[in-house]
Amino acid sequence: MNTRWYIFIGGGSGPxxxxxxxxxxGESLPDASYLDVRTGxxxxxxxxxxxxxxxxxxxxxxxxxxxxQRLASVQPPLGRAEATLAALIPVKKSDExxxxxxxxxxxxxxxxxxxIETGLQYLPAVARRLHHSYDLGEPFDFLTxxxxxxxxxEAFDELVSRLRxxxxxxxxxxxxxxxxxxxxxxx
Amino acid sequence: MNTRWYIFIGGGSGPxxxxxxxxxxGESLPDASYLDVRTGxxxxxxxxxxxxxxxxxxxxxxxxxxxxQRLASVQPPLGRAEATLAALIPVKKSDExxxxxxxxxxxxxxxxxxxIETGLQYLPAVARRLHHSYDLGEPFDFLTxxxxxxxxxEAFDELVSRLRxxxxxxxxxxxxxxxxxxxxxxx
Numbered sequence: 001m002n003t004r005w006y007i008f009i010g011g012g013s014g015p016x017x018x019x020x021x022x023x024x025x026g027e028s029l030p031d032a033s034y035l036d037v038r039t040g041x042x043x044x045x046x047x048x049x050x051x052x053x054x055x056x057x058x059x060x061x062x063x064x065x066x067x068x069q070r071l072a073s074v075q076p077p078l079g080r081a082e083a084t085l086a087a088l089i090p091v092k093k094s095d096e097x098x099x100x101x102x103x104x105x106x107x108x109x110x111x112x113x114x115x116i117e118t119g120l121q122y123l124p125a126v127a128r129r130l131h132h133s134y135d136l137g138e139p140f141d142f143l144t145x146x147x148x149x150x151x152x153x154e155a156f157d158e159l160v161s162r163l164r165x166x167x168x169x170x171x172x173x174x175x176x177x178x179x180x181x182x183x184x185x186x187x
Numbered sequence: 188m189n190t191r192w193y194i195f196i197g198g199g200s201g202p203x204x205x206x207x208x209x210x211x212x213g214e215s216l217p218d219a220s221y222l223d224v225r226t227g228x229x230x231x232x233x234x235x236x237x238x239x240x241x242x243x244x245x246x247x248x249x250x251x252x253x254x255x256q257r258l259a260s261v262q263p264p265l266g267r268a269e270a271t272l273a274a275l276i277p278v279k280k281s282d283e284x285x286x287x288x289x290x291x292x293x294x295x296x297x298x299x300x301x302x303i304e305t306g307l308q309y310l311p312a313v314a315r316r317l318h319h320s321y322d323l324g325e326p327f328d329f330l331t332x333x334x335x336x337x338x339x340x341e342a343f344d345e346l347v348s349r350l351r352x353x354x355x356x357x358x359x360x361x362x363x364x365x366x367x368x369x370x371x372x373x374x
Contacts, residue, residue, distance in 0.1 A: 002324030041324050056322040061248075064290040103251040106289070135243040135322045137189030137228050 012048030016180035026174035055131025055143040083147040090140035097171035113166035125152040199235030203367035213361035242318025242330040263311040270334040277327035284358035300353035
């Protein structure tokens with residue numbers, strides 16, 4: 001049982017109703033009506049699964065101690081009652097990105113694209129969990145899950161469009177934006 | 188087919204004869220006579236497999252541009268005819284390590300433990316391929332594969348014992364040292 005693995009299943013059942021699937025860069029994902037989110041490595045897929053995306057929560061790749069502390073002081077938990085909207089954004093970066101050494105990826109990610117700094121401006125409105133898929137042989141390298149209340153939907157759109165304008169995003173070769181609405185209370 | 192996945196199989200067959208399996212830190216692995224190395228995600232295990240360890244070659248986690256260039260200029264390829272000895276060293280690090288932010292892991296890894304600098308001193312004698320397992324739900328976090336000629340066996344022992352004395356190694360909670368000898372020519 002791997003408790004760091006999360007499996008996102010687009011299909012005919014799940015606690016989240018899919019309100020839109022759109023391609024931002026490259027190929028989209030097939031239409032599906034509901035999203036289910038499971039953990040662990042031995043998941044039995046429900047009948048009606050249209051696509052399955054897997055990622056693992058993992059160690060921090062870029063943040064410094066100071067950034068980690070600032071994030072920890074403001075980031076909200078997932079599962080807040082008011083956060084009835086969510087987004088799953090799978091992203092794949094180019095081979096060119098992955099072949100850059102660590103110092104150059106960090107410089108693009110934060111010094112020039114301000115990924116952490118921009119994200120901080122939308123906390124605590126937007127809760128977030130990042131899943132890594134690059135080493136898992138998956139079609140995407142990252143799956144980011146965001147939860148927010150309806151009154152922050154516009155702010156969330158602003159956040160993702162600001163990130164998409166950065167130098168970092170020039171290395172993104174596929175991105176899909178999946179929006180969902182909660183139909184069940186979180187457990 | 189995931190060409191970045193490598194599967195190391197200890198059992199009754201394979202091109203490498205196992206000459207020793209020893210625990211360095213924590214629990215060892217069961218005895219086996221031969222080591223087989225496969226790639227891809229759909230491997231049929233041979234009968235007689237005693238243990239199976241999986242890892243993915245991946246992007247660099249710590250090296251800078253300058254270090255990457257120095258490494259590239261001296262590191263030898265795997266599969267050299269004279270490199271008839273090899274070692275597979277699976278390592279698991281503590282949760283404490285993985286919860287450190289990137290800048291502190293880098294400082295321990297290179298600034299204080301000189302992991303890259305020490306490794307460079309044993310090039311081109313020792314060829315190496317690093318496999319990441321932390322996100323794969325595996326029992327170890329890294330599998331490092333080394334190949335060297337018999338006349339460099341002593342130097343290789345010195346390299347691993349120098350690394351084991353570093354501050355970085357204080358975060359290692361399990362390490363097994365598997366030594367093998369080639370019984371077939373590389374393909």
